[in-house]
Amino acid sequence: MTVIKHDVLVIGAGLAGMRAAIEAARNGADVAMVTKLHPMRSHSGAAQGGINAALDEEDSWEAHAFDTVKGSDYLADQDAAEILAREAADNIIELERMGTAFSRQENGRIQQRPFGGAGFARTCFIGDITGQAILHVIYEQILKLGVTVYEEYYCTSLIVEDGVARGVVALPMMTGNLTPVQGSAIVMATGGLGRVYSPTSNALACTGDGMAIAYRAGAPLQDMEFMQFHPTTLKDSGVLMTEGARGEGGYLLNKDGERFMEKYAPNKIELASRDVVSRAEQTEIDEGRGVDGCVLLDVRHLGEEKINERLGQIRDLAKDLANTDIVYEPVKVRPGAHYAMGGIKTDVHGASPVPGLFAAGECANVSVHGANRLGGNSLLETIVFGRRAGEAAARYAKEHASPQPLSESVLQRDQALMSSLMERSHRGDGGDRPAVIRGELGEMMHHQVGIFRSREGLASALEKVRELEKRYQSVRLEDTGKVFNMDLITVHELGFMLDIAHTMISGALAREESRGAHTRRDFPERDDEHWLKHTLAYDTPEGPRLEYGPVTITNWQPEVRTY
C-alpha cells in the first residue's frame, strides 16, 4: 500500500481551503491539498457581490459584529462574530496587497457598497466577480508558496484511528485507484450542500461531501436546519443574481409594479436581511401577486454604464440563461436555496470535537451566521476562519506528529462499497439511476424543507428521505471503467447528500419555533426560552441523533428583529 503523507492535509481548495493551506505553510508545516476540482474551479469563484469589513473611519467592527448577530436572529456565537468582524479589515488589506483588484474610490482607497441587513456600506467588491477575483489571487499565492495540490482527487472518507483523525481516503479520478492520504491534522474545507435542493444557486459540485464525511466519522453537524434562500435567483436554472443588484439600488416589484418590500421592511426595504426578503417574496407569489411564480428585479434606472461596470456578469447570465437584458427589462427572480448556515461544529480555531479534524468555510459551523447569514459575510468567513484553522492545524500537527503507519485496513470499507457498486452494474441488476433519486430528493427538499415549513410537511420529508435511502442501496451505476468515472462520483456524492438531507429534516422537525431562515407555519414566533440553542446532529445507524448546545452571548441580548 503506497501512502501519501504530509503534516497538514486540507480537503477542498476553495477560498477557505486555500487560505488555510497558506497559513499552515507559513507556519512551517508541510501542507497538501486534496480537491475534487481544480482549485480555480471551486465554487467560491461564483461569489458575486462582495466581502464585508468595517474599513471606514465612521464604521466600526463592533457595528459589523452587531449587524451579524442581529442578522443571525441571535443564534450566532457572539465571540465568533466578534472575531469575524474584528479581523476583517486586516484580512481584506492583505488580500489587496496580494493583488486583489478591489474597486476604488476617488482617493484610491477600497470602495464599499451597501448590502442587506448591514447598518453601513461595508461590502468590498470587484464589479460582480468578487469571488473569482479573490479566488485567483489566493491561488496565485498557493503557486508562489509551492503548496502540493492533489487535483481531481475525490475524498471518500476520513480515517479515524483510536478516536483521532489521521488521514483521508481519496479516489484519484485519473486512475480510479483508491489511495490513503495520511496527515497529522486534517482541515475540511469542502464548501456547501446546495445540490440537496432543486433548484439552487449552487454548483453541481456542492454536494455537502465534507460535512457528510465528518459526520460519518463521528463529528457533530450543527444547526443543519438553517438553509438560506437567496431572494434573487433565476427562474429555471436557479442561477444567482447578486444582492449587489439591490445594493446598487435595484428594486423588487410584484405584478402590479409595486415595491412590495416597503410593506415588509419599511426602513431597509429591499435591503432587509435575506430571510425577511425571501419570505416576503414567497408571500407575494403565494398570494397571487407574482409573475410566473416569480417577482421582478428591476435595475433599469441604474443605466447601462453602471450596470456594465458593477453588474456585468449578471447581465450576461440573465441574457444567456433567462433571455432578458436587465438594461432594458426587469428579470424574473425567485427565492432559491443558496447557503448552508449549518456545518461541522468547530471552535474559533476551526477545531472540531474529533481530535485532529479541523474545518473552515461553508462546510463548517463556528457559528457566525446563526439562523441567517448576511451577504458578504461568508467570503469573509472563509478568509478569517480559513486562516485560523490553518494556523491551528499546523500547530496541532507539530505537537501530534505520529510515526505510526496507518493500519492496512483503512481502504477496506471504501473498496467494498466501490466493488459492490461495480458488481451490481456488471450483473446488470440494480434500481434507480442516481439522477432519479437526486431529482426526487431536490424536489422534496424544495417543497417540504423550504422557506415555509410545517410539522406535516417535515414528517413526510422524513419518510421520503428514508425511502430514498433505501432505494439508494440498489442505485444503478452505468460506467464501470476506472478512468475518470464521473458516474461513480455522482453516485457517491448522492450518498453524502442523503445523509445531509436527513440531518436537515430532523433538525427542522424538532425545532418548534421560527428563527432566521427556519420558518415554521405552525410555530410562527421565535422562542428564546426553549430554542435559543444550537442543534447538534450525530450519526447513528438509525439516522441522526439530536443533542443541543448553548449559544455564546457576550454583548448583545436577544431583541425583537425589525428592518
Added chain:
Amino acid sequence: MKVRLKVKRHDPEAHGGQASRYSDYTIDVPEHITILDALLEVRDYHDGSLAFRYSCRSAICGSCGMRVDGRGRLTCKTKVTDLVKTEGQEILVEPMGNMPVIKDLVTDMEMYWSKMDQVTPWLQPADPGPERENLVSHEAMLDLAQTMGCIHCGVCVSDCPVLEIDKSFIAPAALAKAHRFVDDPRDAKTKERLEELSAVKGGIWDCTRCNMCVEVCPKDVRPMDRIMQLRELAVKAGVASGTGARHGEAFVDSVQRLGRLDEMRLLPASVGLWNAPRLLSEMPGALRMLRAGKLPWNHALPWRKPIAGIKHVRRLFDRARREKKEASS
C-alpha cells in the same frame, strides 16, 4: 424540443478494441437549455458512461470547455438554439484541441496550467509595501478586472493555430495572465516581465494575430489584444530585442511595401536570414501552416504586386513618421 447530439468518445481502457468512436443521442429537452444541460441529460438518463467536466453551469468555473460544431466553446454558455437553426440539425461535440484526451470530452489540461507557471503568475510588489491598501485608481483596477475575468476554460488554447505547430508557444491565456501583472500598477517587476516575455521561446512575438482567441473566448478577455499591448509595452520599454523586434520591423516593412502582411518573408526576416538552424526548425510548422491555408504563399512570390491602395498606406507611414519627429523635436 428534440435535440440530436453526435459526441466524440474516447475510452482509454478499450483493450484492443476501438478507443475512439462517435455516439449519437436524440433527447427531448426544454427550449432554453444549454449544450451542457443537454450533455447532463444524456449522462443522467441515456448513457451514464459519458464523461465530461462541469460544475458551476454559470460560466464562471471554467470546467466545461469543449469543441462544439468545430469551434471551442464554453458549453454552459452556449444554448442549443444558438446552434440549431433547422429542426433536426445535429450538434457535434468533441473534446478541446491542442490537449491530450483523457476520456470522452475530458482533456488533460496539464499543459495549460504549466504555461501559467511560465509567466510568474503572482504579484511581485515593491518591498516594503504601504501600511494599508495600495492607493491606486479605480480605472486601473477596472482594466485589470477585464483580463482577470479569464476563467481558464482553455477554449482559446484549444483553438490557437500557433500551438498546433509549436508546443512551446506560451499561448493566449497565459499571455493574457502575464498582461494582468504587467498592467498592474502595484507590480514592481514590469520591465523584467516584459524582457522575459519578449526573449523567451514561445513568447509574445510568436502570435500570428489570427484573432481566433478573441473570437472564441467566452469572457471577452481578448487575449490577442493583450498580447499586442504587451508587444507595444516591450518596444516602449526598450526590451524588445532579438527575434521580437526584428519581427516588428519586418512587419512594418512588409506593410509599407505591399500593404499587407508577407508571412513568407516575415519568418526569415525575424529570425535572421542566416539563422539556418532556427529557420529549419520552423520549416515543418511553416509547411503545416501552408497546408492549412494559414500561410498565403502566393503573396511571397516575387511578382506579387502591392495592393491597389498602397499609395495611401505609404502616405500613412510618412505621416506617422513626420508626426513622431515633430513630437520629439
